Amino acid sequence: MLKPLGDRIIIELVESEEKTASGIVLPDSAKEKPQEGKVVAVGTGRVTDNxxxxxxDVKEGDSIIFSKYAGTEVKYGxxxxxxxxxxxxLAIIG
Amino acid sequence: MLKPLGDRIIIELVESEEKTASGIVLPDSAKEKPQEGKVVAVGTGRVTDNxxxxxxDVKEGDSIIFSKYAGTEVKYGxxxxxxxxxxxxLAIIG
Amino acid sequence: MLKPLGDRIIIELVESEEKTASGIVLPDSAKEKPQEGKVVAVGTGRVTDNxxxxxxDVKEGDSIIFSKYAGTEVKYGxxxxxxxxxxxxLAIIG
Amino acid sequence: MLKPLGDRIIIELVESEEKTASGIVLPDSAKEKPQEGKVVAVGTGRVTDNxxxxxxDVKEGDSIIFSKYAGTEVKYGxxxxxxxxxxxxLAIIG
Amino acid sequence: MLKPLGDRIIIELVESEEKTASGIVLPDSAKEKPQEGKVVAVGTGRVTDNxxxxxxDVKEGDSIIFSKYAGTEVKYGxxxxxxxxxxxxLAIIG
Amino acid sequence: MLKPLGDRIIIELVESEEKTASGIVLPDSAKEKPQEGKVVAVGTGRVTDNxxxxxxDVKEGDSIIFSKYAGTEVKYGxxxxxxxxxxxxLAIIG
Amino acid sequence: MLKPLGDRIIIELVESEEKTASGIVLPDSAKEKPQEGKVVAVGTGRVTDNxxxxxxDVKEGDSIIFSKYAGTEVKYGxxxxxxxxxxxxLAIIG
Structure with a gap:
């Protein structure tokens, strides 16, 4: 299994259809497009200067919307x- | 429902007319234009280094003016x- | 009424004449020009990491000089x- | 009178001659040139995150050298x- | 032996195959590609302003995925x- | 006399020869060249957010090496x- | 002698051969190349906002690897x- 570090999380991508299962419709514009994913692992959090x-705030199992172009793709298993x-x-779908 | 993270809020757009219902008239200039929206969900706030x-400061139900070009569009339901x-x-209309 | 957030203030513009009522004469140079305004609302202040x-420091009713090109224009009522x-x-005229 | 905000000060310009009254000679080079002024008002200081x-450190009445191109010009009275x-x-002349 | 300073770590590279021993398959896209390594030494950590x-969080012996193009190559022994x-x-493989 | 503010210091330039009195030889390369000076006044230090x-650390009378192109030239007396x-x-010559 | 300020250190360069005395072989690539040096003086450390x-962490006498193109060259004695x-x-050779 992959364990993300600090304030990182690992998500499985939810296929971006015209209208997704949970009802999010992704706009077809020139703006930064959000995308949907399911959280499979979260880090232990960042350590402050104190x-x-x-x-x-995000937990394993959460469905989330995130900024497109964010993050790094990995294939595992x-x-x-x-x-x-x-x-x-950006937000949790709950 | 969508739950925004940290210091994020989710708003419904109030259609930008020549003169809006609450009396805001948006100027027609080259400056950064404000826009009006209604807050439908707020995050639990950012966590400081302490x-x-x-x-x-913004609550669900507030009517607000915000900077144009800010934020990410999402369609849900x-x-x-x-x-x-x-x-x-920028300001709460109250 | 408009209620500004955090460390924001809302001012009414004082028309920029050759010489204003309070005696400020705005220079006619290529430098960043100050402008005069009257404060009509102030935010509750920024929240620090503590x-x-x-x-x-600015109160409702203060006459102020501010940096030109700063801020966002709004029409209300x-x-x-x-x-x-x-x-x-930049300074309070007192 | 003008009351500067935070860590701002207001100075009267001392005419920049070949050699000023207090003995400062401003170099004629391509470098950033210092200039001389007399402090007429000081702010109450910046507020830290604590x-x-x-x-x-600068007081009303101080003669100072400051970075050319710094600040905003205002005419008052x-x-x-x-x-x-x-x-x-940059320095106080004392 | 090499002892890294502060928040630095030293890793041995795991050869980047189509599919690695631990099952990571590196995508063949234009995105920033992750890579796999084994940690051989860790620093004592950064010192905060306090x-x-x-x-x-990373320990000697950990298998990790890291951002391609990060770090500095050294040959020793x-x-x-x-x-x-x-x-x-980015993550520990555990 | 000139009294520098905060973390500023005032130095007299030591003429930059092929080999200076204290034995510093300045390299003739494309790199940022250090220069030698004698400290004639120091500020009272910067004030932190606390x-x-x-x-x-630098005292009046110290001979120092500093980064070329740093600072502002002033003539006084x-x-x-x-x-x-x-x-x-960069360093004190002691 | 030269006494570096704050978090600065002074090193003597170890000639960069194909393979150095301590066994570091510097790669011949387009990446940022590390280099080897011996620490001859260390500063007293930076002062935090507290x-x-x-x-x-580095002591006089340490052999170190550092980022090429870092620092300022000085000749003394x-x-x-x-x-x-x-x-x-980057690391101490120990």
Whole structure:
């Protein structure tokens, strides 16, 4: 399994259709497009200058919308993942 | 429903007419133009380096003016939303 | 009424004549030109990383000089306002 | 009178001659040229993230050298002033 | 032996095949490609402004994925190493 | 006399010969060249966000090497000075 | 002798051969190349905003690898030195 570091999370991509299963319709414009994913692993959080570790707001299993072009693609065990920073997550679908 | 993260908010756009319902008239100049929206969800606030969470000043239901070109458009349940950071909010119409 | 957020203020513009009512004469040079305004609303101040809210030095009713090109124009109830950050205020005319 | 905000100061310009009254000779080179001024008003100081206000080192009446091209020109009561940040002050002539 | 400073780590490169021993398949796209390595030495951590030293999350022996183009190549004792900052580590393979 | 502000120092230039009195030979390369000077005045130090004043490490009378192109030239009483920030000082010759 | 300021160190260059005495072989690629040096003097450390001085991890006598193109060259007493910041040191050879 992959364990992300710090404030990073790993998501599985939800295929970007005209209208997704959860009802998000991605606009077809020149703007930065959001995308949908499912969180499969979260880091233990960043450590501040005070030595405190700030836990993430995103949990394993969350469905999220994130900024397109964010993160790094990885394939592991035949599945394609994306490693993001939590700050690239726009909203949780809940 | 969409739950924004950190210091992000989700707004419904108020159609930008010559003169809006609440009386804001948007100037027709080359300057950065403000726009009007209604807040439908707010994040739980950013976490500082001290581990403190700073609650937002903007509440659900507020009518706000925000900087044009700010944020990311999302459609959910057939409604168009905009996800902004609170720092993109210029003023509350109250 | 418009309520500015954080360290923002809202001012009414004082018409920029050769010599204004309060005696400020704006120079006619290529430099960044100051302008005069009257404060009609102030935010509750920015919140620091310690969770402290820093109140503004500028008060409602103050006449101020601010950096030209700063801020965002808004019309509300037929009056033209400018939304600035307090850091764009150069001096109070007192 | 003009009251500068935060870490700003207001100075009267001392005419830049070949050799000034206090003995400063401004070099005639391509480098950033210092200039001489007399402080007529100082702000109450910037407020840090701890909520502390840091008083200025420069006092009313000080003769100072400052970085050319710094600040904003203002005329008030027929006198030309310059509004600077204290960080633009290079040295006090004492 | 090489001892990295602060938040730096030293890794041995794991040859980038179509599919690596641990099952990571590196995508063949124009995006920033991750790479796999084995950690052979870690620094004692960065020192914050409070004088606290923040220990690293990565340990000697960890298999990691890191951002391509990160770090500096060094050969020592005939082996090729890469010196990275911990922030260049995307995930631990565990 | 000139009194520098904050973390600034004032130095007299030591003529840059092929080999200076103290034995520094300045390299003739395309790199940023160091230069030698004698400290004639130091500021009281910068004030941190905690309100603490950090005294300078450089003292009046020190011979120093500093980064070329740093600082601002001033002539005072017929002598040419250079006003630098302490961070532009590379080393003390002792 | 030269005494570096703050977080600076002074090193003597170790001639960059195909394979150095300590066994470092510098790669012949287009990447940023590390180089080897011997530390002859270290500063007393940077002072943080809390007024704390953070001592260096590098000691006099250490052999180090540093980023090429970092630092400023100085000749003193006929020997060529390089003045670096500690952050330019990649690893200690120990």
């Amino acid at each position: 030595g405190e570790r700030i836990a993430l 035949g599945v394609e993942y994306l490693i993001l920073r939590e700050s690239d997550v | 581990g403190e969470r700073i609650a937002l 057939g409604v168009e939303y905009l996800i902004l950071r609170e720092s993109d909010v | 969770g402290e809210r820093i109140a503004l 037929g009056v033209e306002y400018l939304i600035l950050r307090e850091s764009d205020v | 909520g502390e206000r840091i008083a200025l 027929g006198v030309e002033y310059l509004i600077l940040r204290e960080s633009d002050v | 004088g606290e030293r923040i220990a690293l 005939g082996v090729e190493y890469l010196i990275l900052r911990e922030s260049d580590v | 309100g603490e004043r950090i005294a300078l 017929g002598v040419e000075y250079l006003i630098l920030r302490e961070s532009d000082v | 007024g704390e001085r953070i001592a260096l 006929g020997v060529e030195y390089l003045i670096l910041r500690e952050s330019d040191v």
